[in-house]
Amino acid sequence: MSAVVVMGSQWGDEGKGKIVDYLAQQADTVVRYQGGSNAGHTVSVNGEEYKLRLLPSGILYKGKHCVVGNGVVVDPKVMLEEMDAMEQRGIDVSGIRLSNRAHVVLPYHALMDGLSEELRGNDKIGTTKRGIGPCYQDKAKRVGIRVCDLMDKDEFAKRLKENLDVKNIELQRLYNHEPLDYDTMLRDYLGYADRLRPYVCDTIALLNDELAAGKRILFEGAQATMIDVDYGTYPYVTSSHPVSGGIGVGAGVAPNRLDNVVGVVKAYCTRVGGGPFPTEQLNEVGEKLREAGHEFGTVTGRPRRTGWLDAVVVRYAGLLSGINYMAVTRLDILDGFDEIKMCTGYRYKGELLNEMPASLKVLAEVEPVYETFKGWKTSISGIREYRDLPIEARAYLERLSQFTGIKLGIVSVGANRDQTIVLEKYLF
Ligand code: GDP
Numbered sequence: 001m002s003a004v005v006v007m008g009s010q011w012g013d014e015g016k017g018k019i020v021d022y023l024a025q026q027a028d029t030v031v032r033y034q035g036g037s038n039a040g041h042t043v044s045v046n047g048e049e050y051k052l053r054l055l056p057s058g059i060l061y062k063g064k065h066c067v068v069g070n071g072v073v074v075d076p077k078v079m080l081e082e083m084d085a086m087e088q089r090g091i092d093v094s095g096i097r098l099s100n101r102a103h104v105v106l107p108y109h110a111l112m113d114g115l116s117e118e119l120r121g122n123d124k125i126g127t128t129k130r131g132i133g134p135c136y137q138d139k140a141k142r143v144g145i146r147v148c149d150l151m152d153k154d155e156f157a158k159r160l161k162e163n164l165d166v167k168n169i170e171l172q173r174l175y176n177h178e179p180l181d182y183d184t185m186l187r188d189y190l191g192y193a194d195r196l197r198p199y200v201c202d203t204i205a206l207l208n209d210e211l212a213a214g215k216r217i218l219f220e221g222a223q224a225t226m227i228d229v230d231y232g233t234y235p236y237v238t239s240s241h242p243v244s245g246g247i248g249v250g251a252g253v254a255p256n257r258l259d260n261v262v263g264v265v266k267a268y269c270t271r272v273g274g275g276p277f278p279t280e281q282l283n284e285v286g287e288k289l290r291e292a293g294h295e296f297g298t299v300t301g302r303p304r305r306t307g308w309l310d311a312v313v314v315r316y317a318g319l320l321s322g323i324n325y326m327a328v329t330r331l332d333i334l335d336g337f338d339e340i341k342m343c344t345g346y347r348y349k350g351e352l353l354n355e356m357p358a359s360l361k362v363l364a365e366v367e368p369v370y371e372t373f374k375g376w377k378t379s380i381s382g383i384r385e386y387r388d389l390p391i392e393a394r395a396y397l398e399r400l401s402q403f404t405g406i407k408l409g410i411v412s413v414g415a416n417r418d419q420t421i422v423l424e425k426y427l428f
């Protein structure tokens, strides 16, 4: 039995896709447990770039199971498009398994995601408009449609009718939008159902059987700790649980089955969308980070907000998810900096805080306490051994590890699969 988790420690886009792809070499099965097509995970292999939204990043290897778990909200159209695009590039998708309990994203979810953002005026969350929030809302409201319902023609027809009748009232009265057509939606979704049917199964049984048979399972978090609906900067969050605890409810694998939790940490910070970001640099440092790191969203193309590494956030993520190894990514983006800063404390009204503030007002006003590090000013992308990294880079990483109490497991120095320095070989 062996289960390893890879999850985001900051605000997303840490490079989870790259780390999952790297570790998937050793895994039998890769599992998504939350989120939906709001994720954008980039994997680069031999100079070829793949952008994954719903499919687990293990898809690039032949012969592995790639599970979309019950905690994921699935837009079947996006999933099929992604599968088709993979097949066109010669990738085998026969290992995909879709949970019969996953909730289905319908066209009114995406539409209402956009419309409700409009209604918020200047106080937008800045969602990806993929219908993620509205689909999770329906799940919690107990009106959602699950994959098992989609697979049953009569059941789906009935549930869609019930839902659409209500959604159309909402669309017209609240948003002044024309109603959506039932017959078109029914026809489209029954078509998707036919194509997805061969991949649908009870993934809870599948995963627990695999664990019992000694298989290696890799869990792929989407989004990240600071946009977790409970632990993040609520309400500027996504609607799911990216923390490792999300696996218990999103994949049906119990917490005591997890062996190692790898927190992916970008060597600086970025955030897409609204909400507080204590170490944000609205100055030339932020510009330089954005330019050096090409920090524009994978899903939406929006410029990402940028800032220094916040070790207080990483320590908080470690605590919440039981992170025992860090995978630090994009260290090479800091190659050109004379000086690098890391936040190791928050000061609020002159006092040092011990906890992550729950109040957004407080978080928006905290003053980060920085430690300053000398830059290494040389390219590190070609380095493959930890000891060969410049001493300044090691000092930066070791301070992060010491401050957070989390061991360094992997250091990534480039987007490609081989641009990876491994300190801990045996995560499984
Ligand atoms: P994810 O959502 O956490 O999977 O991250 P994204 O894919 O949205 O963003 C991370 C970006 O960084 C992608 O373009 C990756 O190919 C790239 N990347 C990952 N690790 C490294 C690294 O160590 N160095 C560089 N330069 N790029 C990296």
Ligand code: IMO
Binding pocket: 008, 011, 012, 013, 014, 038, 039, 040, 041, 125, 126, 127, 128, 129, 130, 132, 133, 221, 222, 223, 224, 227, 236, 237, 238, 239, 272, 273, 274, 298
């Ligand atoms: P990956 O998996 C970064 C952000 C959105 C918005 C908020 C809510 O690639 O790291 P949603 O559409 O989920 O309701 O939007 O969450 N967000 C992400 N930011 N990376 C992501 O995914 C994100 N997924 C959602 O920008 O602020």
Ligand code: MG
Binding pocket: 012, 013, 014, 039, 040, 041, 042, 298
């Ligand atoms: Mg991303």
